[in-house]
Amino acid sequence: MTIVWSDSRADVDWHELEALYRAAPLGNKNAGDLQVVFGNSMFCCFAREEGRLVGAGRVLADGRDCAYLCDIAGLPSHQGIGLGKQIIERLMAQSQSHAKIILYSVAGREPLYAKFGFLRMKTAMAIFRNRQAAIDRGLLSED
Numbered sequence: 001m002t003i004v005w006s007d008s009r010a011d012v013d014w015h016e017l018e019a020l021y022r023a024a025p026l027g028n029k030n031a032g033d034l035q036v037v038f039g040n041s042m043f044c045c046f047a048r049e050e051g052r053l054v055g056a057g058r059v060l061a062d063g064r065d066c067a068y069l070c071d072i073a074g075l076p077s078h079q080g081i082g083l084g085k086q087i088i089e090r091l092m093a094q095s096q097s098h099a100k101i102i103l104y105s106v107a108g109r110e111p112l113y114a115k116f117g118f119l120r121m122k123t124a125m126a127i128f129r130n131r132q133a134a135i136d137r138g139l140l141s142e143d
Contacts, residue, residue, distance in 0.1 A: 024073035067095035107138030
C-alpha cells in the first residue's frame with residue numbers, strides 16, 4: 001500500500017469525502033457541510049492510494065490552548081492496517097503546540113485512542129442536536 005498524504009483542501013472532491021464517511025461508517029455527512037467544517041479546521045489530513053481517497057481527519061484548534069481531533073476515518077478496505085494510526089499521528093504532530101488535545105470516539109473505539117495516551121475525561125459534557133440518537137449510539141449518557 002503506497003499512501004500519498006496531503007494536508008491541503010485544494011484538491012479534495014467533497015463528494016468523494018462524503019462517500020468515505022458513509023463507508024467508514026461515520027454517518028451521513030453531506031459534501032457541502034464537509035467543505036465548511038474542513039475549511040474551518042486548523043489542520044487537515046487526507047490519504048490517497050492510486051488517486052482514490054482512502055482516509056481523512058481534521059483538527060479544530062485555537063492555536064495555543066485546545067485542539068480537537070475529529071472526523072478521523074478510513075475506508076473499510078483500509079481499516080486494521082495502520083492507516084487510522086497514521087492519520088492520528090499526523091494530526092497529533094500538527095497539534096503538539098497546544099496545551100490539550102481532545103477527541104471523542106465512536107463508542108467501543110476508546111482502546112485505540114488510549115494507545116496514543118488519551119485518557120477518559122471525567123468532566124466532559126455535550127449537547128447534541130439529536131439527543132436521543134446520540135444516547136442510542138453510546139455517545140451520551142444520562143447518568
